[in-house]
Amino acid sequence: MQTKINANTAAPGPSPVAQNGTMFTILIAVSMVHLLNDTIQAVVPAIFPIVKDSLSLTYTQLGLIAFALNLTASVLQPAIGMYSDRKPQPYLLPLGVVATLLGVLGLALATGFWSMLCSVVLVGIGSSVFHPETAKVAYLAAGARRGLAQSIFQVGGNAGQALAPIMTALIFVPLGQAGIMWFTILAVIAIVIQTYTARWYSGRLRSAAAGKRSRQAAGVTGARRGKVASAVTILVLLLTSKMAYLAGMTSFYSFYLIDRFQLSVPHAQWCVFAFLAAGAAGTFFGGPLADRFGRRNIIWFSIIGALPFAFLLPYVHLTTSIIFCVLIGFTIMSSGSVNIVYAQELLPGSIGTVSGLFFGLAFGAGGLGAAALGALADTTSIAYVIKLCAFLPLIGLLAIFLPSDRKLRQWAEEAEPSDMSQ
Structure with a gap:
């Protein structure tokens, strides 16, 4: 353990503050870029009521625009993750944000459906490069505190997504589509931070990371491969149902509030x-709680805690609806970082692949959900869509088949001899 900590602190490049092997400066940096990346990405659904x-x-066209954004990331992220596991590319980090910058310019200047679609694809490409690496x-940078580290990283993204309704109320309603141009500043800031992060990442790779990956990769043996594959499949289904639900809420809940309670666009966006924002809080607290109480327990809490409020949401008055939304957001996203950490521990030698697969599936599921629910809203009603969304988290009950945390630790202990032999 002492050797690993020394290798971390001796790595070339910027010197982040470390505590118990955890590099908080780097974690804060990547969380900030995650916030900027997802804030820019959140511009797309945020401008729906305007465009x-x-x-x-x-x-239907709004759903297809959301689908294009999410499909781009869904297809590219796993491929980029697999490639980066074999040949890491630190300086793809700032280059990916360049594609995002071009997409933002396109969104501000779009004149119709097709130009919006092309601009959204550029934003999706930038996001697909960002997440796996x-x-x-x-x-x-996590050290031994993987749940906390993943929460710090992901809470930036959730905070960025939460800013979308505020942007609609404060920027897009008064300024219209042209207000998107201000987000080029965020893209430039993200490029600067990613250049800093890439320097540290490059130095870290030159020290101990390559050897560590090869030792960890030996851990998944043939005897456990089937069990690991089943667990990963369950995690994928859990994430798919969760992201489809979130896509329905973020894309169409504001329309539901406007239609049922006659709220203005700014007021609906604040809801x-x-x-x-509650989802961002749930993401932040979920990781440390999982470090303490167990990964699978927090996954269970996120499902069981959200279900009753999701089913009751379409049948309550405005004030209760907002309260239920806050409770749903906190509980359902409390396992947002935990799912990733759980999968990384199942496949410790394939961090980029796992991250690309799960973040990519999150985008893809969200895009498919938005497209399908948008088409359904055109043929039925927004109220019907919100009622239907409540059934999506039920798929999360498959978590009963996930291996326990004790079983994960047992697998890790069984892998020790093969690790040492490497």
Whole structure:
């Protein structure tokens, strides 16, 4: 253990503050970029209430725009993660944000459905490069506190998503689509921070990371491969159902509030902000709680805690609806970082692949959900869509089949001899 800590602190590049082997300066840096990346990405659904009228778009077209954003990341992220596991590319980190910057410019200048679609694809490419490589940086900087580290990393993204409704209320309603141009500043800041992070990552790779990956990769043997594959499949299904639900809420809940309670667009967006801000809080606390009480226990809490409020949400009055939204957001996202850490511990030699797969699936599931629910809203009603969304978290009950934390530790202990032989 002492050798690992010394290798971390001796790595070339910027010197982050370390405590118990955890590099907090690097974790804060990647969390900040996650916030900036997801804030820019959140511009897309945030401008839906604006561009629906200004560009004469249908709910189906809005769903397809969200689908294009999420599909781009869904397809590319696992491929980038697999490639980076074999050949890490630290300086892809700032280059990916360049694609995001071009996408933001396109969004501000788009004149119709197709130009919006192309701009969104550029934003998706930038996001697909960002997540797998930056998740590996967070893993390397975590030390022994992986739940906390993943929470710090992911809470930045959740906070960025939560800012979307505020941006609609304070920026896009008064300034319209042209207000997107201000987000080029965020992209430039992200490029600067990612350059700093890439320097540390590059130095870390030159020291102990390559050897550590090869030792960990030996841990998944043929005897456990089937069990690991089953557990990963369950985690994928859990994440898919969760992200489809979140896509329905973030894309269409504001329309539901406007339609049922006659709220203005700014007021409806503040309600969505409450949902997303509670989700960010749940993400932040979920990781440390999982470090203390167990990964699977927090996954269970996120499912069981959210279900009753999700089912009751369409049938309550406005004040109770907002309270329920806050409770749903906190509980359902409390396992947001835990799912990733759990999967990384199942496949410790494939951090980029796992991160790319899970973040990519999150985007893909969200995009498919938005597209399907948008088409359904055109043929039925927004109220019907919100009612249907309540059934999606039920898939999370498959968590009963996940291996316990004790079983994960047992597998890790069984892998020790093969690790030492390496």
